[in-house]
Amino acid sequence: xxxxxxxxKGGTGKTTVATSLAQVATEGYAVRFLDCDVEAPNAELxxxxxxxxxxxxxxxxxxxxxxxxxxxxxxxxxxxxNAIAVVGETTLVFDDLxxxxxxxxxxxxEQAITExxxxxGTIDSGITPxxxxxxxxxxxxxxxxxxxxxxxxxxxxxxxxSAATGVRRxxxxxxxxxxxxxxxxxxxxxADFVLFVTEPTPFGLHxxxxxxxxxxxxxxxxxxVVNRDGIGDDAVDAYCAESDLPILLRIPMNRCIxxxxxxxRTLVETDAVYRSQFKNLLERILTEVPQ
Amino acid sequence: MxxxxxxxxKGGTGKTSVTAAFAHLASPGPFADQIILADADVDAANLELVLRPERVNTxxxxxxxxxxxxxxxxxxxxDCESVCxxxxxxxxxxxxxxxxxxxxxxxxxxxQCPTESIAMQEQTVGEYAYSDSxxxxxxxxxxxxxxxxxxxxxxxxxxRASRQALDEQRRLVLIDGPPGIxxxxxxxxxxxxxxxxxxxxxxxGIHDLRRALKTLQHFGVPALVCINKADVYxxxxxxxxxxxxxxxxxxxxxxxxxxxxPGAMVAGEAVxxxxxxxxxxxxxxxxxxxxxxxxxxxxxxxxxxxxxxxRRG
Numbered sequence: 001x002x003x004x005x006x007x008x009k010g011g012t013g014k015t016t017v018a019t020s021l022a023q024v025a026t027e028g029y030a031v032r033f034l035d036c037d038v039e040a041p042n043a044e045l046x047x048x049x050x051x052x053x054x055x056x057x058x059x060x061x062x063x064x065x066x067x068x069x070x071x072x073x074x075x076x077x078x079x080x081x082n083a084i085a086v087v088g089e090t091t092l093v094f095d096d097l098x099x100x101x102x103x104x105x106x107x108x109x110e111q112a113i114t115e116x117x118x119x120x121g122t123i124d125s126g127i128t129p130x131x132x133x134x135x136x137x138x139x140x141x142x143x144x145x146x147x148x149x150x151x152x153x154x155x156x157x158x159x160x161x162s163a164a165t166g167v168r169r170x171x172x173x174x175x176x177x178x179x180x181x182x183x184x185x186x187x188x189x190x191a192d193f194v195l196f197v198t199e200p201t202p203f204g205l206h207x208x209x210x211x212x213x214x215x216x217x218x219x220x221x222x223x224x225v226v227n228r229d230g231i232g233d234d235a236v237d238a239y240c241a242e243s244d245l246p247i248l249l250r251i252p253m254n255r256c257i258x259x260x261x262x263x264x265r266t267l268v269e270t271d272a273v274y275r276s277q278f279k280n281l282l283e284r285i286l287t288e289v290p291q
Numbered sequence: 292m293x294x295x296x297x298x299x300x301k302g303g304t305g306k307t308s309v310t311a312a313f314a315h316l317a318s319p320g321p322f323a324d325q326i327i328l329a330d331a332d333v334d335a336a337n338l339e340l341v342l343r344p345e346r347v348n349t350x351x352x353x354x355x356x357x358x359x360x361x362x363x364x365x366x367x368x369x370d371c372e373s374v375c376x377x378x379x380x381x382x383x384x385x386x387x388x389x390x391x392x393x394x395x396x397x398x399x400x401x402x403q404c405p406t407e408s409i410a411m412q413e414q415t416v417g418e419y420a421y422s423d424s425x426x427x428x429x430x431x432x433x434x435x436x437x438x439x440x441x442x443x444x445x446x447x448x449x450x451r452a453s454r455q456a457l458d459e460q461r462r463l464v465l466i467d468g469p470p471g472i473x474x475x476x477x478x479x480x481x482x483x484x485x486x487x488x489x490x491x492x493x494x495x496g497i498h499d500l501r502r503a504l505k506t507l508q509h510f511g512v513p514a515l516v517c518i519n520k521a522d523v524y525x526x527x528x529x530x531x532x533x534x535x536x537x538x539x540x541x542x543x544x545x546x547x548x549x550x551x552x553p554g555a556m557v558a559g560e561a562v563x564x565x566x567x568x569x570x571x572x573x574x575x576x577x578x579x580x581x582x583x584x585x586x587x588x589x590x591x592x593x594x595x596x597x598x599x600x601x602r603r604g
Contacts, residue, residue, distance in 0.1 A: 009335050010302010010470040015495065039471035040301050040502065042495035060376075080356070080397050101376055101397030141505040144442065144474035151377075178302040178470050179334035180436045185392050201556050203307065207335040213436035217392065231553040255523070258548075262493035262524030 001029075002172040003285060004191040004220075008207030010178030013197045013227035013251070013261075018175040019046040020267040021195075024278040026130050029171035030160035033128075034153055035136035036187040037177040038121060038146040046266045049134035051124040057137070057152040058120035059100035059145070064091040068112035075104035075113065100148065121149040125158050133160040146177070150186045180210035188214060192289050194222040195248070201232035205239055212245065221288050225281070228253040246288065249281045292456045293586050294449075294464045296331070296483040296512075300503030301496060302470035304489045305519040307332070308552055308562060310467040311341040312575040313582070314426040315561035317463065322583075325462040328424060329452035330431035331445045331479040332469040333417065343559045344422035344429045352432060352447065354416030354440030355396040358389050364408035371400035371409060392437055416440050419447060426561075428455060442474035449479065463586075472506040480507060484589045486514045487543070487582055492527030500531065504540065514540055515585055517578050521545035543581040546574040 005018035018033070025031045035043040044051065062075070062084070069091055076084040076091075083097035084104060095118045105113045120143045125135035135157035137149040160170055176187040188194060194215045198204040208224070215222045224240050229250040240247050251257070251267070251274075260270040267274045297310045310328075317326050330338040358379075360371070365386060372380040372387065379393035380400065389400075391414075401409045416438035422429045430452040432444050449466065456464050466483065469475040480486060486507050490500040500516065507514045516535050521528040528545060535542045549571035555562035563572040 009337075010299075010304075011491075012303055037471075039473045039476075040495075040499040042301070042498060045494045045498060078398065078402060099395050099397055101395060101399045102374065103397055103399040103402055106374065106399065107402055139473065141472060141502060142477075142509040144477050146473050179441075181334050181434055181441045182437070182439045183473075185437045189393065201553055202340045202559070203335075203337045203556060206337060206340060210335065210436045217437060228553075231550070232557045255548075258520075258523050262491070262496075262527055264494040 001169065001289070002174065002191045004174045004176050004188050004194045005197060006176035006184060006188065006194055006211050007178060007197045008180050008211035009203055012199050012204060015042050015046065015175055016227070016261055016267055017195065017197045017225050018173055019043055020274060020278050021282060022047065022132050022173045023130055023266060023268050024275060025171050025173070025282055026132060028168070030168040032133040032157065032160040032170065032172045033135070034157055034172065034174045036150055036153065036174050036183070038137040038139040038149045038183070039177060041136040041138055043175050044134065044136060045264050047128045047130070047132060047134055049128040049132070050126040053125045053158070055123045055156060056117065056119045057123055057149050058118045059098055059148050060102065060115040061095045061098045061100060061118040062093055062104050062113045063116050064093065065112045065114070068110050070110055072109065074107055074109060078103050078107050096144065120145065123149070123153050123156060133158055146183045147186050150183055154190070180207070180214060184211060185214055188218055188220060191220055193285050194220050195225060195285065196222060196245070197225045197227055198236055199228045199231065200226055200234065200236045202235065204232070205236045208236065209239065212243065223248040223285065223288055225249045225251065227251045248284045249277060292453065292462060292464065293485070293589065294453065294466060294483045295582065295586060296466040296468045296480055296486045297489060298468040298476065298480065298486050298503055299470055299489045300472065300499030301491070304491045304496065305552070306489050307337045307341060307467055308556065309487070309489050309575065310338060310465060311561040312563040312572070313465055313579055314342065314424070315564045316576060316579045317465070318426045322463055324427070326427045327452045327456045327461055327464045328427055328429040329448050329464060329466045330429065331448055331466050331475065333432045333434045333441050333444045333448065333475065334469060336431050336433055338429065338467045339422070339431055341556065341559060341561060342424040342426065342429060344424035346420060346422050348421040350419045351415045352417040352419050352444055353413055354438060354443060356411040356413050357391045357394040357396055358398065358400050358409050359412045360387055360389055361408045361410065362386060364406050366406045368405060370403050370405060374399045374403045417444055419444070421451070442478040445469065445475045445478035472502050476506065477510065480510050480512050483512050485586055486512050488514055488516045489519050490516060490531060491520050492518055492524045492531055494527070497527060497531055497534070504538070513589065515543045515582060516540055517542070517544050517546060519546045520548040522547045541585065543585070544574055544578040546571050546578065
């Protein structure tokens with residue numbers, strides 16, 4: 001079972017919801033948490049994992065053997081990302097532009113190309129005090145592409161262990177990046193449920209519509225958490241009603257919550273009321289997913 | 292002509308509310324009729340919601356290509372699947388299919404297909420728009436959900452904005468930036484004269500501010516920092532100010548938590564126009580004064596020449 005917490009817009013409380021959901025889920029599940037916001041991962045600030053395993057990840061970029069290369073230019077011609085240029089008797093590779101598709105390697109008539117890992121980020125993982133198997137992707141500053149890191153994060157993050165807890169069902173929670181473009185799609189791919197966190201303002205609604213369209217396209221069932229309930233208008237409610245998106249939880253606008261989050265506490269740590277509310281939320285999600 | 296970009300590292304810190312306030316504050320005084328607005332957050336373009344501009348023109352934006360299999364020619368060999376590194380080729384009851392969402396457009400499958408049954412197809416991935424707002428012309432765009440090429444679209448929006456500024460000899464391009472530090476952010480800061488980072492005094496805000504500042508440093512763009520909702524967690528606000536001092540970055544003010552800000556958002560107005568006397572509005576006016584002063588100190592024209600060259604070349 002894989003649940004993605006997404007929002008379209010940044011700052012609506014994705015991480016707030018995802019971390020609290022993970023904490024209550026540990027009561028019944030072997031939980032794995034993936035922080036997929038590789039540009040600004042924040043979940044570790046709330047779940048406090050000991051990030052003791054590090055893995056360099058990135059893109060397999062081509063290296064051209066100057067002895068074998070005949071400068072025929074095939075590699076540059078077939079590269080769709082302008083990552084290779086042949087200038088006179090030099091074959092230049094622009095690592096930043098390479099998507100690591102391997103076309104140049106396969107198409108080189110001289111087999112002069114080998115591939116090497118161009119490190120664009122890391123995957124750091126470890127266990128949290130609650131026993132959550134935690135992993136985050138972190139993109140190196142100055143890099144443009146987060147998706148390759150995300151792909152590796154989904155594949156290579158360690159599984160939740162159930163050794164200490166007996167045989168338990170596995171539950172994965174993914175904290176998505178903001179926006180509605182490729183990194184969000186990659187986060188949602190393969191998920192069983194998407195939980196949207198939104199705020200009841202025109203900004204929240206506008207961006208919720210964008211990200212809801214992706215879940216629809218991927219045919220993933222979805223539900224909504226309205227955060228900072230009470231600050232804006234009721235257009236989000238109207239939209240959810242007309243598009244069959246169940247509102248599963250409302251978190252009121254409350255200065256105490258804002259202060260607690262600012263200080264790095266999760267919602268369920270802040271107020272016991274939220275422990276039962278998040279348990280209900282998790283149950284609601286499980287009933288929404290076709291088994 | 293100067294280019295000011297509003298950034299945050301993290302989303303939801305109030306970039307768009309600040310940009311809209313600046314657009315309003317710039318409209319009288321020395322910047323009257325001098326600004327061009329650009330919304331570079333093409334994933335979640337919200338400036339339009341505040342400025343309620345009148346749409347003048349829209350154009351489709353063509354992004355990358357995706358591979359498409361011609362079922363009639365496909366021999367079902369599966370060679371395409373074995374070369375695809377993006378898991379975009381899936382076997383279904385109806386044969387091999389390409390998942391357009393996963394496809395990176397690399398064409399590796401096209402080259403490997405023995406029956407030449409795969410072709411690349413250009414995609415319309417979004418829409419560029421030009422509008423008239425009450426505070427000046429607005430260049431914005433909308434990337435269709437789930438599409439790639441947001442960096443390219445951001446570049447397109449920015450180039451159109453700076454061209455218009457040059458053509459009409461306007462003095463300031465005000466850019467509402469995207470969140471994060473990746474491809475669209477890089478596209479929105481390269482060549483900017485000054486960046487204002489809007490941050491929040493939370494553990495997450497501080498964490499992201501550091502990464503955003505490093506990104507700006509990497510691209511050589513000078514940065515100012517203002518703290519939004521500063522009074523929610525004063526300890527964090529002081530920590531940010533100390534961090535800025537230690538790193539030689541100017542803090543240009545604190546904006547208090549103020550219900551007038553979401554109120555303005557719902558009303559579709561800049562908060563400084565909606566309630567000029569609200570605490571957030573007064574703070575924003577002070578921040579704007581400092582940003583204008585800092586802008587006047589940045590050397591002018593270095594990128595004007597570059598843009599000019601691009602237009603000729």
